[in-house]
Amino acid sequence: MLEVRQLGKTYRGGIEALAGINLSVPAGMFGLLGPNGAGKSTLMRILAAIQAPDIGSIAFDGIDVLADPAALRRRLGYLPQYFGAYPHASCRTMLRHMAVLKGLPDDTATSRRIDDLLDLTNLADHAGRPVTQFSGGMRQRFGIAQALLNDPALLILDEPTAGLDPEERIRLYNLLSQLSGERVVLLSTHIVDDIEQLCSQVAILNRGRVVAVGATAVLLEELDGRVWESTEPVGADSAAQHLSTAYRRGVPVHRYSADRRPGEGFAPVAASLEDRYFLELQRTVPC
Ligand code: ADP
Numbered sequence: 131m132l133e134v135r136q137l138g139k140t141y142r143g144g145i146e147a148l149a150g151i152n153l154s155v156p157a158g159m160f161g162l163l164g165p166n167g168a169g170k171s172t173l174m175r176i177l178a179a180i181q182a183p184d185i186g187s188i189a190f191d192g193i194d195v196l197a198d199p200a201a202l203r204r205r206l207g208y209l210p211q212y213f214g215a216y217p218h219a220s221c222r223t224m225l226r227h228m229a230v231l232k233g234l235p236d237d238t239a240t241s242r243r244i245d246d247l248l249d250l251t252n253l254a255d256h257a258g259r260p261v262t263q264f265s266g267g268m269r270q271r272f273g274i275a276q277a278l279l280n281d282p283a284l285l286i287l288d289e290p291t292a293g294l295d296p297e298e299r300i301r302l303y304n305l306l307s308q309l310s311g312e313r314v315v316l317l318s319t320h321i322v323d324d325i326e327q328l329c330s331q332v333a334i335l336n337r338g339r340v341v342a343v344g345a346t347a348v349l350l351e352e353l354d355g356r357v358w359e360s361t362e363p364v365g366a367d368s369a370a371q372h373l374s375t376a377y378r379r380g381v382p383v384h385r386y387s388a389d390r391r392p393g394e395g396f397a398p399v400a401a402s403l404e405d406r407y408f409l410e411l412q413r414t415v416p417c
Pocket of ligand 1: 141142145146147164165166167168169170171172173
């Protein structure tokens with residue numbers, strides 16, 4: 131269990147990136163969802179003990195993370211949003227190098243671990259190629275392999291599907307869903323679909339605050355019977371709250387939240403996480 135209490139971070143220039151974050155993250159896949167600038171990367175870097183907060187506390191399985199970051203790092207795997215690779219080093223050499231940096235012995239057990247991770251991430255056939263020549267999806271799978279070297283109890287993945295094509299994204303989803311088990315896996319993204327596919331628990335972040343948190347299914351249940359759809363927008367005097375307008379096969383589809391049917395032509399629809407997300411962003415960001 132990862133416990134975050136009253137975490138605050140203000141950057142130079144007065145940008146309040148985190149404004150008192152409280153989170154309890156159990157084992158399994160936990161999604162951190164929020165628009166660009168919400169504070170996700172700042173939170174991830176602080177949880178990975180790369181950056182210090184101004185205030186607050188973080189505990190992971192009995193470790194006081196801010197007092198003993200080295201103890202956390204031994205149990206942590208981290209996939210940052212951007213990571214570099216040496217231009218000429220092969221994938222296998224990079225993994226060996228990173229294993230040594232993580233304090234693993236340079237022995238046959240570590241070699242076996244690297245082989246297992248290359249198999250898991252479907253990179254065994256490319257182990258001799260430089261990571262800098264990999265496709266986006268392969269790079270992300272390499273990033274996950276390096277994050278798993280020390281068999282971490284806490285795995286932090288910052289925007290793991292950014293820039294991937296649909297096939298690579300599905301492959302990464304399949305890989306990620308094999309990984310959680312007893313681990314705490316924290317995945318940050320602004321892509322609602324990533325969370326809906328992968329995470330049983332989610333927190334929605336906006337402007338440095340947690341604006342909704344809980345089981346993904348429960349966050350949707352709370353909107354049951356309150357989401358309506360129509361190809362025509364509501365009138366200007368309607369109390370219905372606009373959630374989104376998206377085109378479906380060229381036709382605009384307007385979605386609203388309302389306790390009662392907003393008007394003729396509206397049909398009730400099952401709530402999606404995207405509906406909940408837009409509702410929460412509107413609650414906290416005046417239009
Ligand atoms: P997200 O990952 O959700 O996009 P970030 O944590 O990157 O959010 O950013 C949160 C806020 O903090 C943004 O307003 C961003 O511009 C600002 N910010 C992030 N990093 C820095 C930094 N190193 N210096 C100053 N401001 C920063």
